[in-house]
Amino acid sequence: xxxxLTFAPGDVVLPGVINTDGVPSIARPVAVSGADILTVKDLSxxxxxxxxxxxxxxRQGLGRNDIFAExxxxxxxxxxxxxxxxGEIFVIMGLSGSGKSTLVRLLNRLIEPTSGQVILxxxxxxxxSTPELRAVRRQRMAMVFQxxxxxxxxxxxxxxxxxxxxxGVKKAARxxxxxxxxxxxxxxxxEKLLPSELSGGMQQRVGLARALAVNPSVLLxxxxxxxxxxxxxFEMQNELLRLQRExxxxxxxISHDIEEAVKIGGRIGIMKDGCLIQVGTPxxxxxxxxxxxxxxxxxxxxxxxxxxxxxxxxxxxxGLILCDAGAPSERYLNxxxxxxxxCGYACDESGRFLGCVTAATLHKCGNRPIRExxxxxxxxxxxxxDLHQLAAIALNQxxxxxxxxxxxKFAGVVSCRTILKQVMERRAA
Numbered sequence: 134x135x136x137x138l139t140f141a142p143g144d145v146v147l148p149g150v151i152n153t154d155g156v157p158s159i160a161r162p163v164a165v166s167g168a169d170i171l172t173v174k175d176l177s178x179x180x181x182x183x184x185x186x187x188x189x190x191x192r193q194g195l196g197r198n199d200i201f202a203e204x205x206x207x208x209x210x211x212x213x214x215x216x217x218x219x220g221e222i223f224v225i226m227g228l229s230g231s232g233k234s235t236l237v238r239l240l241n242r243l244i245e246p247t248s249g250q251v252i253l254x255x256x257x258x259x260x261x262s263t264p265e266l267r268a269v270r271r272q273r274m275a276m277v278f279q280x281x282x283x284x285x286x287x288x289x290x291x292x293x294x295x296x297x298x299x300x301g302v303k304k305a306a307r308x309x310x311x312x313x314x315x316x317x318x319x320x321x322x323x324e325k326l327l328p329s330e331l332s333g334g335m336q337q338r339v340g341l342a343r344a345l346a347v348n349p350s351v352l353l354x355x356x357x358x359x360x361x362x363x364x365x366x367f368e369m370q371n372e373l374l375r376l377q378r379e380x381x382x383x384x385x386x387i388s389h390d391i392e393e394a395v396k397i398g399g400r401i402g403i404m405k406d407g408c409l410i411q412v413g414t415p416x417x418x419x420x421x422x423x424x425x426x427x428x429x430x431x432x433x434x435x436x437x438x439x440x441x442x443x444x445x446x447x448x449x450x451x452g453l454i455l456c457d458a459g460a461p462s463e464r465y466l467n468x469x470x471x472x473x474x475x476c477g478y479a480c481d482e483s484g485r486f487l488g489c490v491t492a493a494t495l496h497k498c499g500n501r502p503i504r505e506x507x508x509x510x511x512x513x514x515x516x517x518x519d520l521h522q523l524a525a526i527a528l529n530q531x532x533x534x535x536x537x538x539x540x541x542k543f544a545g546v547v548s549c550r551t552i553l554k555q556v557m558e559r560r561a562a
Contacts (some may be wrong), residue, residue, distance in 0.1 A: 150321055158445045169215040171240070171351055178235055178407075179531030180560035181206030197406045209235040211407035213249070217351070220381040222373075224398035226388045226430075234409040237355050237387050242266055243273045254350055271300045275349035279356040281336040283328040290315065290324035293343045300347070307346075314342040317376065334365035338372070345376075357385045370397055391430045395439045403427050412532050416444030418556075438554055440520040442536045446545035453546060455480060458487045462498040462506050469495065476532055478543055479503055486535055513537050516544060520555055529554045 179187040187206040190199070197208045212230045219224045225233045238244040240251055242258055251258045258266065270276075275296070283292050290311050297307035315321050318338040328336055337357065339483075344352055358366045367526040374397060376382070388394050394401050402412040411423035419436050422428040439539060447453060454477040456465050469477050469492045477495075479487045488507030498506035512526050513535040526534055527549045534552070538544040 166217050169216045170219040172252040174216050174250040177247050178210040179206050179247045190283045208407050213409045219383050221399040222384045224386045224394040224401045226394045227404035231404040233387050233404050237353050273350045274354040275344035275347050277340050277344045277357045280341050289326050293346050296347045310346050314346040316344045352384045415439045437520040442514050442518040442547050443516040446536045446547045448545040458504045461500045462495040462503045466495045480543050484542040486537050523552050524556050
């Protein structure tokens with residue numbers, strides 16, 4: 134029987150590859166890393182009999198409690214706008230009742246939004262028909278829940294292959310994919326066991342493998358590790374980061390644990406009373422919290438290891454004096470004095486860092502090449518050097534700390550003043 138099939142822009146139907154239910158297999162172009170893959174616009178969810186009245190009061194600026202008192206409606210998500218980039222782990226966090234789990238269920242319409250848009254790869258999910266939405270959940274937006282949600286009467290392999298089975302993939306093909314997913318999470322030899330024969334951490338790995346097997350554009354993880362013992366939870370976080378380094382998946386991760394959020398999150402969105410308070414990298418949230426609510430999340434966390442040279446440095450092009458190592462020293466002497474800069478930084482033609490100079494060393498060097506004016510005992514650091522390591526270096530040298538990127542090129546400088554300021558703020562907190 135002929136079927137009406139709906140594909141997204143950019144989908145490629147693989148010739149000759151037909152699933153058992155007659156639906157062609159779809160190959161999706163890989164999203165460009167760093168480009169927005171998921172966009173949420175003015176998204177709200179109101180539970181109760183009068184959502185329109187609650188939305189009106191929200192627009193007037195009333196808070197969640199006032200709206201509930203007047204209408205009996207609970208505002209779970211209040212006018213949230215955000216974007217998730219391809220290849221990033223975006224963490225949504227907040228206290229219980231903040232709306233984070235409701236928000237993630239709005240993304241794949243497990244909960245119907247009251248208003249707003251969820252745009253995945255250029256398509257708005259809200260107006261989709263039930264078959265279209267089902268296809269999105271099967272192929273584009275998989276979910277890993279806090280509860281493992283494994284089928285107890287099926288083997289590990291059958292659990293992983295279940296989503297592909299529902300999608301109509303033939304048995305041999307789905308088992309091949311399931312075995313590959315099982316290998317990726319380190320459980321290749323456990324395929325014949327039942328879920329009851331696995332530890333909690335192993336069961337959650339199976340849940341993760343089941344989601345990976347469908348190769349989704351976006352992976353949603355709702356408090357996926359919170360039910361695990363601390364040690365197993367730590368191991369699963371590391372496993373997720375390992376997979377992310379290898380495959381660069383797009384993940385929206387829900388958590389109430391700030392330590393977990395800053396460990397795995399490229400960016401973090403913090404929610405309160407259904408509102409998205411602030412979005413930023415861990416370093417941005419730590420250094421520039423939007424309010425006391427955000428600041429309090431980090432109050433009892435040892436954040437020094439999350440503040441890195443890349444987020445603390447003054448970058449090349451922002452007032453730093455760059456010098457040609459082969460030029461005469463006198464060429465840069467007046468420039469350095471006039472700028473008031475403490476140091477100049479010498480690089481070769483490819484931008485690789487060679488050394489630091491000061492006005493005093495340039496004056497002493499005279500007309501000889503600038504490389505003869507380099508300061509001794511200047512330690513440069515990598516971009517990911519943390520605040521604790523930076524402080525140890527700053528204590529043992531008089532001048533600012535040069536930062537080098539992965540290719541050896543000069544990227545910027547972390548000033549001793551910045552390091553001291555951050556250390557003192559951490560101690561005061």
